[in-house]
Amino acid sequence: MTGHVGPGTVELREVHRFPNRPVRTGGTLHWDVLALYQGVLDGLRAASPVDSAGVDSWAVDYGLLDAHGALLGNPVHYRDARTDGMAARVSERITPEELYAHTGLQHLPFNTLYQLAAARGTPQLAAAQQLLLIPDLLSYWLTGVRGTELTNASTTQLVDPRTRDFSPAVAEAADIELSLFPPLRQPGDPAGELLPEVLEETGLTGPVPVTAVASHDTASAVAAVPAATGRFAYIATGTWSLAGLELTSPVLSDESRQANFTNELGVDGTVRYLRNIMGLWLLQECLRTWESQGRPQDLETLLRDAAAAPPLRSVIDAGDPRFLAPGDMPRRIADACRRTGRPVPEDPAGYARCVLDSLALAHRLAVEDAQRLAAREVDAVHVVGGGVHNALLCQLTADACRLPVTAGPAEASALGNVVVQARAHGTLRGDIGDVRRVLRGALPLRTYEPSGDHGSPQEWARAAQHLRTRT
Incomplete structure (x- = not known):
């Protein structure tokens, strides 16, 4: 780039x-x-x-x-x-x-x-x-x-x-x-x-x-979050979803450890307080599995059909380490649904909807937990990385988090890389907030408001509670 x-x-x-x-x-x-x-x-x-x-x-x-x-x-x-x-x-x-x-x-x-x-x-x-x-x-x-x-x-x-x-x-x-x-x-x-x-x-x-x-791509991606204020959560989406807050000091409590939050370092002395979630790897591996079985899926059609599928019917823990290795992802998703008492998806669209609903719920839980553990409230969620191209995931995340979601940029890691270089060589000046204001004015962004079209607030709350009690 x-x-x-x-x-x-x-x-x-x-x-x-x-x-x-x-x-x-x-x-x-x-x-x-x-x-x-x-x-x-x-x-x-x-x-x-x-x-x-x-x-x-x-x-x-x-x-x-x-x-x-x-x-x-x-x-x-x-x-x-x-x-x-x-x-x-x-x-x-x-x-x-x-x-x-x-x-x-x-x-x-x-x-x-x-x-x-x-x-x-x-x-x-x-x-x-x-x-x-x-x-x-x-x-x-x-x-x-x-x-x-x-x-x-x-x-x-x-x-x-x-x-x-x-x-x-x-x-x-x-x-x-x-x-x-x-x-x-x-x-x-x-x-x-x-x-x-x-x-x-x-x-x-x-x-x-x-x-x-x-040089950690997520650190570069967070540097490129085009936030207007410091009251934001971020979700860097792609193969992984990294969801959390930008802080000035780490959270090292045992409660934070048990919630499986990490304190990674960012630019300008910041801390990336986040939870790693399996991300769109779940869907990528489903697509690879279906293709190997002679059932290739067109992604655009699959996502359109997933949007029409019943919401929150099948949800899984997107942080489960059983999903880490390459292999037959639909089978592992089906096994996870059975273990937690959820219906097994019936077709590729159902599996795709299961993955996206589950990721949105994982985003919600991470954002909620991060605010509680860090004693910090947010007004908006910024989604950056490849997942911004997945409009359904962005909308589901807004619905799940009950917060507006600003999507973009997709190439956040590359942008964060570039702006750090530009600042080092004097082309950009100021702190990371100044850099973000430049990015906000220079980039095309899209905002998703909570809609209720993909499940009511009560349904999302019940699904989130189901995950909390089953994981």
Whole structure:
């Protein structure tokens, strides 16, 4: 993506899109990180000329480097089964209560902490001299400069959100060497310049600085929320739904831990207080399953039929870890309905409606819980990311939350990436609130008001209570 930033304007353009196909080999699911890097190089070539570059990606995964800076094998995918049982093993060394008090991070079985526990004793980890999170690895290949960007580091379950630094207590308890991580850097810090070989490969004319952006894609997405005031909740939608509030300090109570909220770090000293929800992955996996069975579905038709399906008939817990792995999602949804006493959907439209109703309910519960736990009230919900294209999901979220939903931008991560670069280079000025005002005036947005057309407030309340008592 390229961004053009000027006085009161931010424009975004897609210049190159490339596939991201994980590969299973030797029983382990890997990222094809070399193919991703080639896609980055191709994208830089297509984007020429550029004044600055920044890299954001998903969280928790990493590559290991040897003493010469060479990559020790393809990074393992967070959906791989190697972390099964690791949380229990780590809890023998540090209790969940202690771990949350130090890091404030939601329990997720694939957090970097558990991946490193799973890797203990392997030849790769024994040979490793350094660990780079995925965006830092790509940035290193572009510049030759190593660093650990803070927003992504905060997802490792090794960072204390109060000090905004690594926690020696957690690392010692979990037997993890913090020396594996290069020094921390903040969003907006310089991260080097494109290497001569990269300039030659891409046809760019140097020097081209690389800026450390908010390299966790959700951190970039939240930075691009076009809110008018601070009284907002956000939902970053896509494969995952990340729903919560932007705070100035973490919430580390045990009640917050039991509610499975996370305290990840954002730009300008903020905390992203949120709950991870399985997201549109549920629908994506249904579509993949039906296609593999010879029953491909047209998404536009499916969503139209889902909108006409009875509301709130079948709902599931969209945070259930049983939905994490790839595979037959309709079967798992049917099993979940049976376990909780809900009717099993009868056709693809029913499954789609089940997924979207369930996501809207999960959004409602997350927004309600975040306000209660953080003692903070909101007046509106902002939906950003790919889910803004799903009008039914946006409307259901407004109905479920009983709050207006502002949808947009869809490419929030790319916009957040661009505005952090622009601010670092002086093209944009001010704090994140000033940046958001520019975005609000520059972007097309759509607002959904609670309508009652897809279930009355009482029906949504009953469905939410059903989930609370069954999960």
